[in-house]
Amino acid sequence: MTDQQLNELREELKGYLKITWNEEDDDLLKYVKDGIDYLDETAGIGIDYTVDSKARRLLMDYGRYVYNHSLELFEVNFERELFKLSLREGIKDHATTDTETST
Incomplete structure (x- = not known):
């Protein structure tokens, strides 16, 4: 990711956390x-x-948990969403690999 994209995601996280200061x-x-x-x-x-x-929504929640010193609960509370993400991306990657090998 570019620095600009990372900064945009940081700004989105700030908004999500209702942070208005820059410190x-x-x-x-x-x-x-x-x-x-x-x-x-x-x-x-x-x-x-x-x-x-x-x-991106999972990323914002990850940031929220870290910010609130509760990261150890993130994986437990978002287990289903993390599994879906892993499965979805694995299927996309597998489909891309199958397409590349069949040509």
């Missing part, structure tokens, strides 16, 4: 980057969070 921008950007790493690893593929609204 925590560096921390929030780190939360976005960590969330992207976590969700991409969970999905097994890089996700475009600027396009995929379901994945």
Whole structure:
């Protein structure tokens, strides 16, 4: 992702958390980057969070849990959504691989 896209996601997270000050921008950007790493690893593929609204919503919730010092509960509370994300991306990746090998 570009720096501009990361900053836009950080601004979206700030809005989601109702943060109007700038003192925590560096921390929030780190939360976005960590969330992207976590969700991409969970999905097994890089996700475009600027396009995929379901994945972006999970990223915002990840940021909310980190911000509120509750990250240990994120995976438990979003187990179903994380499974769906992983399954959906795995199916897309498999379909792409099948198309590439059949040509």
